[in-house]
Amino acid sequence: MKINLDHISMILHQPHYPENIGAAARAAKNMGIHRLVLVSPRDCDLTRILKMATHAAEDVVADMEIYDDLRDALATCQYIVGATARSGSHRKTLQDPKKLVRELVPISQQNRVGILFGPEDRGLSNLELKYCHTLVTIPTAEFASLNLAQAVMVLAYEIFLAGREKSVPHVPRLANSHELENMYDHLQEALAQIHFLNPENPEYWMFNIRRFFSRIGLQAREVKIVRGICRQLNWYFNQRSRSAGLLPAQSQGSVAEKEMAASASTKS
Amino acid sequence: MKINLDHISMILHQPHYPENIGAAARAAKNMGIHRLVLVSPRDCDLTRILKMATHAAEDVVADMEIYDDLRDALATCQYIVGATARSGSHRKTLQDPKKLVRELVPISQQNRVGILFGPEDRGLSNLELKYCHTLVTIPTAEFASLNLAQAVMVLAYEIFLAGREKSVPHVPRLANSHELENMYDHLQEALAQIHFLNPENPEYWMFNIRRFFSRIGLQAREVKIVRGICRQLNWYFNQRSRSAGLLPAQSQGSVAEKEMAASASTKS
Numbered sequence: 001m002k003i004n005l006d007h008i009s010m011i012l013h014q015p016h017y018p019e020n021i022g023a024a025a026r027a028a029k030n031m032g033i034h035r036l037v038l039v040s041p042r043d044c045d046l047t048r049i050l051k052m053a054t055h056a057a058e059d060v061v062a063d064m065e066i067y068d069d070l071r072d073a074l075a076t077c078q079y080i081v082g083a084t085a086r087s088g089s090h091r092k093t094l095q096d097p098k099k100l101v102r103e104l105v106p107i108s109q110q111n112r113v114g115i116l117f118g119p120e121d122r123g124l125s126n127l128e129l130k131y132c133h134t135l136v137t138i139p140t141a142e143f144a145s146l147n148l149a150q151a152v153m154v155l156a157y158e159i160f161l162a163g164r165e166k167s168v169p170h171v172p173r174l175a176n177s178h179e180l181e182n183m184y185d186h187l188q189e190a191l192a193q194i195h196f197l198n199p200e201n202p203e204y205w206m207f208n209i210r211r212f213f214s215r216i217g218l219q220a221r222e223v224k225i226v227r228g229i230c231r232q233l234n235w236y237f238n239q240r241s242r243s244a245g246l247l248p249a250q251s252q253g254s255v256a257e258k259e260m261a262a263s264a265s266t267k268s
Numbered sequence: 269m270k271i272n273l274d275h276i277s278m279i280l281h282q283p284h285y286p287e288n289i290g291a292a293a294r295a296a297k298n299m300g301i302h303r304l305v306l307v308s309p310r311d312c313d314l315t316r317i318l319k320m321a322t323h324a325a326e327d328v329v330a331d332m333e334i335y336d337d338l339r340d341a342l343a344t345c346q347y348i349v350g351a352t353a354r355s356g357s358h359r360k361t362l363q364d365p366k367k368l369v370r371e372l373v374p375i376s377q378q379n380r381v382g383i384l385f386g387p388e389d390r391g392l393s394n395l396e397l398k399y400c401h402t403l404v405t406i407p408t409a410e411f412a413s414l415n416l417a418q419a420v421m422v423l424a425y426e427i428f429l430a431g432r433e434k435s436v437p438h439v440p441r442l443a444n445s446h447e448l449e450n451m452y453d454h455l456q457e458a459l460a461q462i463h464f465l466n467p468e469n470p471e472y473w474m475f476n477i478r479r480f481f482s483r484i485g486l487q488a489r490e491v492k493i494v495r496g497i498c499r500q501l502n503w504y505f506n507q508r509s510r511s512a513g514l515l516p517a518q519s520q521g522s523v524a525e526k527e528m529a530a531s532a533s534t535k536s
């Protein structure tokens with residue numbers, strides 16, 4: 001089976017300079033990657049983009065997807081990698097590019113993968129990194145800040161090399177970012193309800209929970225199970241409150257029934 | 269022993285755009301390479317170079333060497349790699365970057381190494397490639413033409429990774445390009461004299477001879493031996509011509525004496 005790179009996107013979050021967008025398009029095209037996504041670019045001057053993209057990468061530029069919001073841009077991705085130079089206390093495990101692509105290319109055969117790059121001046125914030133399943137850092141000498149399009153090139157190059165392997169291990173279809181983010185919202189709500197989360201800083205524990213789930217590689221049906229548990233928790237909580245006379249009585253279906261209903265709603 | 273990358277230069281031959289020079293300086297600096305050489309750049313606008321180099325690579329730009337002539341620029345290099353996307357019939361063996369750097373980094377510990385990049389629009393010509401000991405081609409999808417600074421980045425990145433190894437095999441000091449080019453001039457003259465070379469196309473056989481010598485990795489004393497043979501050939505030729513009454517008699521020293529004299533002159 002031929003390895004394909006069609007499910008891999010380079011996602012530029014808030015890029016400042018059209019030249020970097022164009023150079024990133026050219027680099028992606030050089031390495032057989034055709035999907036470029038922009039999230040609220042500061043300047044999308046097509047003349048300046050195309051000058052750097054060159055004629056050969058015009059199709060990548062023409063097919064570029066542009067979003068206002070990062071969560072929307074990532075919604076269909078089933079695996080998201082954050083490219084970052086920094087390493088802070090709350091960061092997920094950093095991988096080097098060679099190790100990353102050995103995992104990434106197999107995942108990308110059945111799943112949409114996004115490589116997320118932050119803006120030129122500050123990179124990705126912790127808030128933006130929370131969407132990522134894993135982080136990659138390009139090894140450098142002391143001066144660690146790569147030009148945006150250069151970072152795209154190095155990762156695209158490593159992906160292309162990994163794509164030349166004879167075969168890759170099978171990785172099943174994973175839940176996408178839309179399903180996962182709804183699950184995290186649901187979890188946060190449920191955990192707040194039972195006072196597991198500190199209402200002053202709910203993000204602290206949620207960050208750790210995300211880290212834990214990111215490592216697993218959840219499939220869509222597993223996401224539904226987690227949400228089923230959240231709903232059951234919610235029901236139990238309301239039940240108890242009702243017993244204590246705090247809430248009016250209501251009918252309560254089985255967990256499985258609710259799960260089916262939720263399964264339909266997550267597709268909306 | 270710590271591996272150092274101080275003897276490696278990125279050499280840009282006739283670059284057209286200052287932005288590419290600046291981006292190449294930044295990429296080199298990112299990967300711990302500090303020597304950038306320009307050969308007859310079309311435009312050396314320092315403001316445009318520095319904008320892309322960023323503050324962090326200012327020192328690389330300040331220390332840049334600029335030459336008018338390629339042969340002069342390469343003179344002190346003991347190993348020269350040509351970066352090229354094309355592969356023609358008369359090209360030397362093309363290596364991929366990973367294989368290249370496994371050889372290159374050991375060589376660079378005792379020798380000055382130059383990675384030569386051609387102009388943006390046409391790359392390196394066969395005439396320019398003749399100076400190279402080996403060629404490297406960055407693997408790509410169908411669209412093979414990389415932006416100049418992107419090509420610098422990919423090779424610098426691979427060099428940096430190879431430089432992180434614990435140790436490298438020992439490679440002795442090699443003859444530099446100045447010594448080699450003088451040897452090739454000498455060889456060409458001697459081979460023309462004995463009618464080995466077709467006077468209408470002397471480059472054809474010289475190209476093959478260069479290819480053969482490039483693979484050996486000649487040391488300075490071996491270059492002197494080859495030049496000694498050329499001189500002896502020249503003496504023998506003149507001797508025979510004299511016997512045939514075509515040239516006046518002259519005194520002829522030993523081969524060894526001539527070699528010593530030539531050894532002094534090659535240092536000029």
